[in-house]
Amino acid sequence: MYIGHMVYVCRQIKRVLRRDGTFWLNVSDSYNGSGGAGGDYGPGGLREGQPKYPGRKERNLQDGDLIMMPARLALALQADGWIVRNDNPWSKHPMPEPRKGWRHERPACPCVSELREKHIQSQMAEQGVDRHRIYDKAGTKFEPDPDCPNCHGSGRSGGHAFKDESWRHTRSHEFVFQLVKQRGYYSNSEIIKTPTGANPLSVIVAKRHNYSGKHFAVFPPGLVMPLVRASVPIRACSTCGKPWAPVIDRVQDEDGWVDFVSRYEATCSCKIVNNRAPRGESPDPEPGWVLDPFMGSGTTGLVAREFGVNFVGVDISFEYLDEQAKVRTRTGQPSKALDGLPMFDVGETS
Numbered sequence: 001m002y003i004g005h006m007v008y009v010c011r012q013i014k015r016v017l018r019r020d021g022t023f024w025l026n027v028s029d030s031y032n033g034s035g036g037a038g039g040d041y042g043p044g045g046l047r048e049g050q051p052k053y054p055g056r057k058e059r060n061l062q063d064g065d066l067i068m069m070p071a072r073l074a075l076a077l078q079a080d081g082w083i084v085r086n087d088n089p090w091s092k093h094p095m096p097e098p099r100k101g102w103r104h105e106r107p108a109c110p111c112v113s114e115l116r117e118k119h120i121q122s123q124m125a126e127q128g129v130d131r132h133r134i135y136d137k138a139g140t141k142f143e144p145d146p147d148c149p150n151c152h153g154s155g156r157s158g159g160h161a162f163k164d165e166s167w168r169h170t171r172s173h174e175f176v177f178q179l180v181k182q183r184g185y186y187s188n189s190e191i192i193k194t195p196t197g198a199n200p201l202s203v204i205v206a207k208r209h210n211y212s213g214k215h216f217a218v219f220p221p222g223l224v225m226p227l228v229r230a231s232v233p234i235r236a237c238s239t240c241g242k243p244w245a246p247v248i249d250r251v252q253d254e255d256g257w258v259d260f261v262s263r264y265e266a267t268c269s270c271k272i273v274n275n276r277a278p279r280g281e282s283p284d285p286e287p288g289w290v291l292d293p294f295m296g297s298g299t300t301g302l303v304a305r306e307f308g309v310n311f312v313g314v315d316i317s318f319e320y321l322d323e324q325a326k327v328r329t330r331t332g333q334p335s336k337a338l339d340g341l342p343m344f345d346v347g348e349t350s
């Protein structure tokens with residue numbers, strides 16, 4: 001179902017993507033039978049207030065089996081005509097996943113959960129909501145009852161019990177696929193070279209980013225920026241849209257010959273045909289376009305604005321769009337890219 005929907009969404013992307021364009025797609029994985037990305041969604045839990053996704057349960061997989069969703073999706077997209085050029089692992093700051101292995105352990109004493117339950121009941125009465133709606137501002141931690149005769153305040157009852165829990169590494173990566181339509185897709189390697197002139201490596205490590213808005217899964221701009229820079233032209237033909245390309249020239253310095261970008265030039269043969277400019281010249285270039293079909297808080301829009309290219313964003317949630325996406329995406333002048341679009345004229349949602 002997920003793959004079917006994604007293939008369909010990507011087909012719509014393919015419909016509007018230029019033949020020389022790139023589609024960057026971020027996909028993460030999960031475990032069979034687990035609750036979405038994993039995490040504590042309960043009151044006071046780590047992910048309280050975030051949308052809870054139903055756990056996946058694939059019939060042909062066993063419990064605890066990694067679904068391999070990114071790989072399955074990539075295979076389906078290849079079958080649907082996309083070329084997969086990169087499957088970059090994005091090394092990200094993980095959600096804590098305290099996984100333990102085999103051990104003999106003293107079981108947790110019920111006094112801790114009793115205290116927690118008491119707290120929940122009082123909060124329910126105080127806030128007048130049912131249990132999964134409780135907002136625990138204090139993020140209350142529950143210490144064992146110091147007077148508990150069962151555990152004497154240690155939180156662990158007597159006697160050891162054997163537990164064969166199945167440890168695994170804490171997941172700290174997702175995938176970013178580069179999907180293209182043809183081999184000669186536009187790419188600007190000059191602009192994303194490392195300081196030593198090397199090609200960037202496929203494992204993406206982006207600086208953490210603090211975002212104060214409501215959205216729960218915001219990309220760090222450092223993840224998006226190199227991708228946008230490499231695959232969206234600042235200059236493209238204003239007639240046919242074809243990106244301009246850097247002109248590589250050579251100079252000699254004390255270390256020998258070095259390449260450098262002297263300017264950008266058109267790659268199409270469109271010519272100015274009016275008499276305001278000399279005949280035979282390429283028309284003035286325009287910036288290229290970025291489309292983000294899942295724009296969320298608008299990180300991609302922010303990056304597009306900073307880089308100086310045009311942006312169109314879509315999201316299913318008005319809540320996220322209203323809050324910050326528009327602000328983050330908007331340019332100094334009335335934005336050609338966003339404000340004119342019907343989705344922002346709708347105003348209040350019903």
Ligand SMILES: C[S@@+](CC[C@H](N)C(=O)[O-])C[C@H]1O[C@@H](n2cnc3c(N)ncnc32)[C@H](O)[C@@H]1O
Binds near residue numbers: 217220293294296316
């Ligand atoms: C992981 S977030 C994207 C975050 C974004 N890159 C950012 O930095 O803020 C995914 C977004 O996709 C949106 N979404 C989910 N399903 C969608 C759909 N069918 N059409 C459009 N947007 C959708 C969600 O509302 C959510 O904001």
Ligand SMILES: [Zn+2]
Binds near residue numbers: 144151152
């Ligand atoms: Zn106890």
Ligand SMILES: [Zn+2]
Binds near residue numbers: 238239270
């Ligand atoms: Zn042209």
